[in-house]
Amino acid sequence: MALAMxxxxxxxxxxxxxxxxxxxxxxxxxxxxxxxxxxxNARRIIVTNTPDVLSEATxxxxxxxxxxxxxxxxxxDRYVRQGNWPHWQWNFLWGSDLHGKTLGLYGCGRIGQAMxxxxxxxxxxxxxxxxxxxxxxxxxxxxAELVDRETLQRESDFLSVHVPSTAETRHSIGKxxxxxxxxxxxxxxxARGNIIxxxxxxxxxxxxxxxxxxxxxxxxxxxVHPALIGMxxxxxxxxxxxxxxxxxxxxxxxxxxxxxxxxxxxxxxNLVNPQVLD
Numbered sequence: 484m485a486l487a488m489x490x491x492x493x494x495x496x497x498x499x500x501x502x503x504x505x506x507x508x509x510x511x512x513x514x515x516x517x518x519x520x521x522x523x524n525a526r527r528i529i530v531t532n533t534p535d536v537l538s539e540a541t542x543x544x545x546x547x548x549x550x551x552x553x554x555x556x557x558x559x560d561r562y563v564r565q566g567n568w569p570h571w572q573w574n575f576l577w578g579s580d581l582h583g584k585t586l587g588l589y590g591c592g593r594i595g596q597a598m599x600x601x602x603x604x605x606x607x608x609x610x611x612x613x614x615x616x617x618x619x620x621x622x623x624x625x626x627a628e629l630v631d632r633e634t635l636q637r638e639s640d641f642l643s644v645h646v647p648s649t650a651e652t653r654h655s656i657g658k659x660x661x662x663x664x665x666x667x668x669x670x671x672x673x674a675r676g677n678i679i680x681x682x683x684x685x686x687x688x689x690x691x692x693x694x695x696x697x698x699x700x701x702x703x704x705x706x707v708h709p710a711l712i713g714m715x716x717x718x719x720x721x722x723x724x725x726x727x728x729x730x731x732x733x734x735x736x737x738x739x740x741x742x743x744x745x746x747x748x749x750x751x752x753n754l755v756n757p758q759v760l761d
Contacts, residue, residue: 496522507745509738512725513537513594514675515755516648523756530755531741535593536733537725542597544724545673548697549586549641552669552718554578579640579667579694581605587639589656590646590674591617591627598643599625610635613646636663641671648675656680661687669695673724676701685710688717699724 494508496519507529508518515532523530551557555576562568562576586602588595588611596617599609609627611617612635617627635642642664646652656670657680664670670693672679681702687693688711695716701707704722711717725731741751750760 492517494518499523499526499528509741511734511738514647516675520756524759527759529745529751529759531751531753532755533734533737534753536737537730538593538597540727540730541594541673541724542601544699545598545643545671546601548671548699548718548720549643549669550581552695552697553581557718558715581607584640585610585638587635587642589635589642589644592645595645596621596625598645599627610638633663636660639668640665641669643671644674644678646674646678648677653677654680658683661692664693666691666693668693669697671697673699676704681708688714
């Protein structure tokens with residue numbers, strides 16, 4: 484039996500244990516932290532994902548969050564719709580410039596690099612921190628500079644998260660890391676919610692330690708920290724990074740290709756756990 488499923492659906496070890504005929508899970512999404520991979524490996528169940536095809540759409544939404552948060556787009560829209568706009572005002576909803584500012588990328592894979600290209604279009608300085616240095620030609624194209632974590636936190640005007648969810652990255656942006664950031668900084672997360680310690684983020688935002696946040700993912704989604712709901716300096720989206728018709732179709736198509744390859748006895752093109760075939 485093979486199973487195709489969206490990335491938001493959890494597949495626990497208990498569920499896997501109860502599916503005695505399960506031989507493959509085709510995850511429709513790039514991340515696969517929703518699947519108990521250890522349980523799959525123990526049962527030699529193949530797991531596939533759908534990388535690459537969602538990189539541009541996710542970078543689009545990350546940059547949309549960046550602009551929206553920096554320029555009070557959602558707050559301004561709500562203000563107009565509620566009929567509260569009496570006249571043009573000199574000192575109302577002042578935001579932050581993007582051009583010439585520093586865009587920091589925590590993780591610089593496909594989506595991070597796509598985000599960097601968008602930042603370059605706004606004449607932003609690009610810093611990044613990743614486990615591995617990106618190819619020298621790509622680094623030159625993006626005019627991106629590899630820095631350590633502390634430098635990334637200290638110098639970024641906009642910090643965008645693009646690392647996968649692992650034991651190493653969980654809560655890797657917490658109280659100490661947020662304390663290093665500028666009070667004028669904005670943090671963007673379109674990766675996974677548990678990378679940021681949500682309670683620490685709430686404290687940093689409410690205490691003026693950082694200026695704002697744009698979030699498409701949450702630590703306990705679909706539940707959102709209640710304090711975030713009432714904050715005007717936070718832009719919230721319901722995990723729609725890849726939600727375009729074109730991208731979601733490509734994701735479903737790629738998942739189908741993975742399934743078909745498996746059913747034909749071939750190696751699926753986007754195999755997450757190749758050790759099960761060894």
